[in-house]
Amino acid sequence: MFMRKVAIVGVGMSKFGEDWKRGFRDLILEAGRRAIEDAKLSGAEIDGMYCGTMAPGRLIGQEHAGALLADWMGLNPMPSTRVEAACASGGVALRSGFLAVASGHHDCVVVGGVEKMTDVPGADVVSALGGAGDQEWELFPGATFPGIYALMARRHMLEYGTTEEQLAAVAVKNHENGSHNKYAQFQSPITIDTVMKSKVVASPLKVFDCSPVTDGAAALVLMPLDKAKQHSDKPIEIVASAQASDTLALHDRKSLTSVWATEVAAKKAYEMAKVKPKDISVAEVHDCFTIAEILAIEDLGFFKKGEGGKATAEGRTALNADISINTSGGLKACGHPVGATGVKQAVEVTWQLRGEANGRQVKEAEVGLTHNVGGSGATAVVHIMKRAY
Numbered sequence: 069m070f071m072r073k074v075a076i077v078g079v080g081m082s083k084f085g086e087d088w089k090r091g092f093r094d095l096i097l098e099a100g101r102r103a104i105e106d107a108k109l110s111g112a113e114i115d116g117m118y119c120g121t122m123a124p125g126r127l128i129g130q131e132h133a134g135a136l137l138a139d140w141m142g143l144n145p146m147p148s149t150r151v152e153a154a155c156a157s158g159g160v161a162l163r164s165g166f167l168a169v170a171s172g173h174h175d176c177v178v179v180g181g182v183e184k185m186t187d188v189p190g191a192d193v194v195s196a197l198g199g200a201g202d203q204e205w206e207l208f209p210g211a212t213f214p215g216i217y218a219l220m221a222r223r224h225m226l227e228y229g230t231t232e233e234q235l236a237a238v239a240v241k242n243h244e245n246g247s248h249n250k251y252a253q254f255q256s257p258i259t260i261d262t263v264m265k266s267k268v269v270a271s272p273l274k275v276f277d278c279s280p281v282t283d284g285a286a287a288l289v290l291m292p293l294d295k296a297k298q299h300s301d302k303p304i305e306i307v308a309s310a311q312a313s314d315t316l317a318l319h320d321r322k323s324l325t326s327v328w329a330t331e332v333a334a335k336k337a338y339e340m341a342k343v344k345p346k347d348i349s350v351a352e353v354h355d356c357f358t359i360a361e362i363l364a365i366e367d368l369g370f371f372k373k374g375e376g377g378k379a380t381a382e383g384r385t386a387l388n389a390d391i392s393i394n395t396s397g398g399l400k401a402c403g404h405p406v407g408a409t410g411v412k413q414a415v416e417v418t419w420q421l422r423g424e425a426n427g428r429q430v431k432e433a434e435v436g437l438t439h440n441v442g443g444s445g446a447t448a449v450v451h452i453m454k455r456a457y
Contacts, residue, residue, distance in 0.1 A: 120182075
């Protein structure tokens with residue numbers, strides 16, 4: 069099958085957080101404008117757009133988001149497609165844009181991700197996010213995502229001896245990284261004691277084990293690699309894109325201590341990129357809860373199953389350690405505007421590979437990975453990128 073090489077030539081994002089002054093349209097317009105300017109493009113050169121957004125209908129009463137965003141960005145009549153895959157919407161949007169350029173169907177694609185989550189009461193946000201799970205077997209009986217991930221955490225603790233302090237170490241490390249990221253929702257370091265003394269949400273998960281509700285947007289510009297240097301001195305090639313699925317309901321999984329979709333997508337991505345986990349310099353992984361990062365770094369092959377918590381507590385995932393995990397602050401500290409997260413991850417890895425991650429730069433970063441999950445693991449998307457300059 070013919071596949072063109074694809075590069076990221078422009079990136080941009082909005083500040084993540086509770087934004088009471090701007091709306092859905094304003095956020096994606098800011099991120100999109102920054103990415104297009106970074107790529108030194110005019111709107112006329114763009115011939116496609118894919119935007120990840122999970123629940124605008126539930127959260128702001130707006131459907132038909134693809135057409136809305138093309139209109140608001142002044143890109144009509146360009147085709148614009150909304151992509152939905154729960155919290156993996158951004159990652160799947162990136163994969164859609166990658167495949168569109170790789171196939172030759174499009175030559176210049178904007179990939180965006182956006183969510184406006186703070187304009188409705190918290191109960192409505194919980195209900196909207198709950199749609200990412202099995203409505204009949206989980207949400208209707210009363211399960212929430214903190215509760216579902218708490219079950220996964222308890223099983224991991226039972227099988228491997230993972231501790232609450234090791235979970236807390238994930239949050240501490242990510243808040244430290246977020247303190248160096250001007251786009252992050254939370255920019256203050258915390259301690260293990262801060263996490264341990266925070267209110268229990270679903271035992272063993274506490275407030276500081278959970279990612280926040282966030283407004284934000286991120287965007288990328290993709291082009292064929294052979295045209296990329298016309299628009300960027302530091303093009304970043306996407307060398308692998310892989311996606312896998314699993315059951316929505318946790319009770320149908322073969323294991324509660326791993327995310328099978330992550331394992332499958334990672335295996336495919338490593339094969340496509342012709343690299344191994346040890347070759348990855350920096351990774352943005354899906355840490356919607358602290359246990360999710362521990363599962364991710366094991367399922368992605370960075371550490372053996374059961375050793376993720378211990379490795380984190382030992383500092384092996386900190387900036388410029390064995391592998392630098394979630395240098396942006398992750399979902400935990402940078403924030404989690406669900407449709408934007410997968411795109412933000414790619415923005416951060418691009419900055420790292422360009423050497424532009426001021427204050428949190430990974431030394432000699434050459435290969436990066438992003439890992440985006442929908443629900444409790446029913447969708448997983450893995451991308452691998454490398455410097456092409």
